Amino acid sequence: xxxxSALLSLLVFSSLPALAEPAxxxxxxxxxxxxxxxxxxxxDGKVSFEEYRNAMTRRFHVVDKNTDGTLxxxxxxxxxxxxxxxxxxxxxxxxxxxxxxxxxxxARFDVNSDGLLDDAELTAFAAARAAKLEASP
Amino acid sequence: xxxxxxxxxxxxxxxxxWLAVVPVAKADTITxxxxxxxxxxxxxxxxxxxxxxxxxxxxxxxxxxxxxxDRNRIWVNNGCRAQFRVGDNHSSSGxxxxxxxxxxxxxxxxxxxxxANRNKDRNDRDDDYQDNNWGGPRNTFECESRNNSFTYCxxxxxxxxxxxxxxxxxxxxxxxxxxGNDNGRVWVDNGCRAEFAVY
Numbered sequence: 493x494x495x496x497s498a499l500l501s502l503l504v505f506s507s508l509p510a511l512a513e514p515a516x517x518x519x520x521x522x523x524x525x526x527x528x529x530x531x532x533x534x535x536d537g538k539v540s541f542e543e544y545r546n547a548m549t550r551r552f553h554v555v556d557k558n559t560d561g562t563l564x565x566x567x568x569x570x571x572x573x574x575x576x577x578x579x580x581x582x583x584x585x586x587x588x589x590x591x592x593x594x595x596x597x598x599a600r601f602d603v604n605s606d607g608l609l610d611d612a613e614l615t616a617f618a619a620a621r622a623a624k625l626e627a628s629p
Numbered sequence: 630x631x632x633x634x635x636x637x638x639x640x641x642x643x644x645x646x647w648l649a650v651v652p653v654a655k656a657d658t659i660t661x662x663x664x665x666x667x668x669x670x671x672x673x674x675x676x677x678x679x680x681x682x683x684x685x686x687x688x689x690x691x692x693x694x695x696x697x698x699d700r701n702r703i704w705v706n707n708g709c710r711a712q713f714r715v716g717d718n719h720s721s722s723g724x725x726x727x728x729x730x731x732x733x734x735x736x737x738x739x740x741x742x743x744x745a746n747r748n749k750d751r752n753d754r755d756d757d758y759q760d761n762n763w764g765g766p767r768n769t770f771e772c773e774s775r776n777n778s779f780t781y782c783x784x785x786x787x788x789x790x791x792x793x794x795x796x797x798x799x800x801x802x803x804x805x806x807x808x809g810n811d812n813g814r815v816w817v818d819n820g821c822r823a824e825f826a827v828y
Contacts, residue, residue: 530765533691534796542681546689550828551764553687591683 524614539609539617541598552590561587658682661703662710663695668805670702677716679703686710687764687828689792695804707804708790766826769794772815773822774807786813787827794826 531543553559555567563585601609601617609617661671666688673679679698684690688708695709703713767789772782791810793802800820802808807821815825 532795533793542690542692545681545684546691547764549684550687550689554764587685588683591685 524611524618527614527618537610539614541595541602541607544598544609545594548594549591552587556587563590657716658712658714659703660685660710660712661696661705662686663688663705663708666706666708666810668704668706670704671713672702673713673715674701675699675703675715680714681711682714683712684709685712688790691793693801693803694793707792707810766794766828769824769826771797771822771824772808772817773798774817774820777818777820779816779818781811782815782817782825784815784825787815788813790828791815792826792828793823795824796822797824798822 527539528537531539531547533543533546534540552563555569556563557567558564565581565583568583568585598609599605601613601620603613603616659671659673661669663669663686675698681690681692681696686708688695688710690696690705690709690711695707696703696705696711698704698713703715705711770782770784772780772784774780787810793808796802798820800807800822802817802821802823807819808815808817808823808825810816817823
């Protein structure tokens with residue numbers, strides 16, 4: 493499976509594992525507040541592309557267990573995937589491919605193209621996630 | 630005769646070196662890497678500007694903190710490894726043909742980071758680090774350079790990658806200048822105040 497279709501499969505209608513215990517912070521994980529807590533390095537209440545890129549790249553490496561710079565099917569987290577696992581059997585995503593897609597992914601939410609996700613854009617970003625959660629079975 | 634041959638030989642070497650240098654100076658993309666967390670520079674003409682096009686390290690690449698550039702070189706530090714685009718700033722069309730759809734997927738992967746955090750339990754950070762995929766720090770601590778003075782952070786020796794998680798001072802925290810990691814002892818200086826993360 494080539495990049496595009498592999499990436500398409502990485503949707504996040506996530507079947508999240510059951511929560512063992514309530515998180516210490518009960519704010520919904522999709523809230524703007526939690527996004528900022530996660531990504532806002534310079535504490536300006538916005539998420540810059542650099543902040544987004546660092547968060548995303550770190551995540552790629554965490555998932556890339558065998559550290560070969562490519563996510564093989566068995567490394568792609570189940571909660572990213574909407575298609576049956578069998579359809580991913582020969583999927584792979586390289587770090588280069590992943591990195592290349594970060595900018596357009598960010599741009600989708602950066603409506604005014606100023607390189608920052610601010611209040612309204614962050615809200616939309618959070619809402620996109622929340623909507624997917626809502627839609628997931 | 631010998632002198633002439635030597636001259637030709639050295640000219641050839643000189644030419645070869647010159648030829649080797651030119652493509653580097655005109656290169657669209659250059660990879661620069663901080664090896665073993667150390668400071669490194671990559672010589673390149675930066676007159677046309679520099680953008681980080683692909684981050685390759687899980688260790689952070691933060692402009693002004695762990696990467697930057699001046700007139701004729703790019704510098705990287707604290708484990709940052711990346712490809713940089715130099716010169717012409719027209720954006721590459723490196724996207725896949727299915728760019729729009731892929732962009733949507735990746736954007737949602739961004740959201741997936743957030744989702745994974747739902748499992749995060751503060752009492753269980755190590756497990757979180759091991760088992761969860763969101764890539765957050767194992768722990769964080771705050772540290773401040775009061776009155777611009779040098780101080781070691783009250784964090785004990787830390788093992789792992791340390792980065793600025795949240796800068797709290799107006800003063801920029803710059804690795805190697807206003808903060809650093811001295812064999813696991815994190816220090817701050819020159820007014821840097823930040824929440825640091827250990828990965």
